[in-house]
Amino acid sequence: MSTTTVAHHDDHAEHPTGIMRWLTTTNHKDIGTMYLTFSLIMFFVGGAMILGIRAELFKPGLQLMNPEFFNQLIGVHALIMIFAALMPAATGFANWMIPLQIGAPDMALPRLNNWGFWLLPPSAILLTLPFTLALFGIGDGALATGWTFYPPLSVQGGIGVDFAIFAVHLLGISSVLGSINVIVTVFNMRAPGMTLMKMPMFVWGWLITAFLLIATIPVLAGAVTMLLTDRHFGTHFFDAAGGGDPIMFQHLFWFFGHPEVYILLLPVWGFIPQILETFSRKPMYGYKAQVYSLWAIGALAVVVWAHHFFTAGMPVPALLYFMYSTMAISLPLAVLFFCWIKTMWRGSMSFETPMLFAVGWIILFGIGGLTGLVLADVAADAQYHNSYFVVAHFHYTLFAGGIMGIMAGTYYWLPKMTGHMYSEKLGKLHFWLTAISFNMTFIPQFFLGLAGMPRRIPDYALQFAEFNMISSIAAFTLGLSQLLFVYNIVSCARGGKKATDKVWDGAQGLEWTLPSPPPYHSFTEQPVIK
Amino acid sequence: MVCGVYVFNMALIEEPKVERPENLTAKEQLDLKNKKLVRKLLWLVVGSLLFAFALVPLYDVLCSLTGLNGKTQNSAALLTKAKVDNSRWVNVQFTSSVMPGLGWNFYPKQTSIRLHPGQIETVLFVAKNITNEVVVGQAVPSITPGIAAANLKKIECFCFVRQSLKPGEEKEMPLRFFVSPELPKDVSDMTLSYSFFPAVSESK
Secondary structure (H helix, E strand, O other): OOOOOOOOOHHOOOOOOOOOHHHHHHOOHHHHHHHHHHHHHHHHHHHHHHHHHHHHHOOOOOOOOOOHHHHHHHHHHHHHHHHHHHHHHHHHHHHHHHHHHHHHHHHOHHHHHHHHHHOHHHHHHHHHHHHHHHHHOOOEEEOOOOOOOOOOOOHHHHHHHHHHHHHHHOOOOOOHHHHHHHHHHHHHHOOOOOOOOOHHHHHHHHHHHHHHHHHHHHHHHHHHHHHHHHOOOOOOOOHHHHHOHHHHHEEEEEEHHHHHHHHHHHHHHHHHHHHHHHHHHHOOOOHHHHHHHHHHHHHHHOHHHHHHHEEEOOHHHHHHHHHHHHHOOHHHHHHHHHHHHHHHHOOOOOOOOHHHHHHHHHHHHHHHHHHHHHHHHHHHHHHHHHEHHHHHHHHHHHHHHHHHHHHHHHHHHHHHHHHHHOOOHHHHHHHHHHHHHHHHHHHHHHHHHHOOOOOOOOOHHHHHHHHHHHHHHHHHHHHHHHHHHHHHHHHHOOOOOEOOOOOOOOOOOOHHHHHOOOOOOOOOOOOOEE | OOOOOEEOOOOOOOOOOOOOOOOHHHHOOOHHHHHHHHHHHHHHHHHHHHHHHHHHHHHHHEEEEEOOOOOOOOOOOOOOOOOOOOOOOEEEEEEEEEEOOOOOOOOOOEEEEEEOOOOOOEEEEEEEOOOOOEEEEEEEEEEEEEEHHEEEEEEEEEEOOEEOOOOOOOOOOOOOOOEEEHHHOOEEEEEEEEEEEOOOOOOO
């Protein structure tokens, strides 16, 4: 045991130092920090891949890469952004903030927590290793099927598919462990007096996410396992010659894949209202309505999957069912939007960086939601399916709705986590650069899609050249402005103006009752909520 | 640092009163409670994994019931004395494809046929092995529109069994079928597609 760490006995802050601290830690704050750091690194890895794609699409024709490599970048970009950047970021905040928000000393299963995190780096390596192996002439590179693994291509593909399947297994185990931990913590470790309907919204969002993960990740694990046995062990789940059906894979995949969207978004829907109430300086509007809406969306999420492949062929009654049920999701979502806006209504609002991100998020995520409604229409989808319209739509939901939400949360809680204020000036600059270049990247893609440009193709017809050029330039601006984000976080972690305990003067909730940064062990005596 | 522990409606008071069995500390009690919940949640994980695999047979049942994805009964239909419905015509088109790994040429001898529902017809498909080894293939049918899939009744088909071709051998393969008179009124055209796959050996 190190001798330098016994300054305050009350803090119980003794722990190994150096690398061993991070390898062996069971502390929820340490693990949360590792999740968030890992997520930030992978955000840049996935971002670099897509900048390669945008560079290739800068001009029509093939300039930089062959189509196989282009396909590999597309698929791995998506897997990394979803599984290694967005999900770990949400889990990182869950680790940091759920115990603080419900007044628990730590997560319920600290060792499992440590294991859950350390499964992530190996799976990130598994995903990207085939790129390196191909350089040495082993295999033909990474997964080239897109992140959806559709057979028969994925059954015929090279070793990249196997690597990706095992990576998905590890990531799945990690997510399921994390979810079990969240549910047990929330059910068993709340401070006395904190009833379920008094929980902060972020905890609610995560609780529903955790249940969705437990229900759907095993289905994905099952589907990719069938793929693996189809590839190597002579089964024919998806092989028509043996009586299987490739379309069945699409059903299995999207049974997981659609709830996955809400898995990524529900934690964000949790903390955005908290940010809004903080900077509007009035309690959030419609707490109960929001909780019920979250549950409604969670329930609807598992019964609408087939809208991802309307064009694969389905009887008309099935098409109609999946269309109407998908559109029904917009009802609870509209309730949420109403509550978010009403929370700000006549509040004494101020626009610090987290609030800028939160308000921008409402508008941009709104665009993502509304364009989703267009795609849910069976008749319209026949035209838009697999076009750039879809790409623009899901980047409005997942980049604006997911990542910009996570950025709002980062700026919101960073002073609490580090004990220092970040640079407000750089934060605001980061917001405006991100918001503007994001729109400049994806608005042209809506029109490209409407004009008929298909996704996942490295070359395109000449009439799409100008919009692709705009989109590529904006994408590089978007990518480079994220360096500001990193600089701001790192300099905030290293020092800066001391943050007060409450940080924001409208902040509500137990985490703001602790010092900034919170001691290594907090709430060893649970507070009582009246 | 004990300041700032009060916020709005939340306040810190002394030790919370919890009822606990005599011989267990609060910590042990919590551990026990956690373990119980973890066990329940693990069952949920196992349940959804089983659900994923249960979807495979369920999907097949659903498809053959509804003709989803143009799946047809891949066995001979009973030759019922279906009445020929002379009042309407159906146009049945034939397409073919050969999957990667099978060195065959394969095509229908006639691309379409016009017939009355209930009328039994025979059409021929031609397959030729262009490799110099014996190759076994299996044809897999698909019908569009899916809603009509169940109405195409095969009496005899080369797709019921594997087909083996010697090097360079060419074979004419018959399909004997009729369209059931129960064919939905609004369907006047159907496409029957055969994909020839390399057959998977039984031993696997």
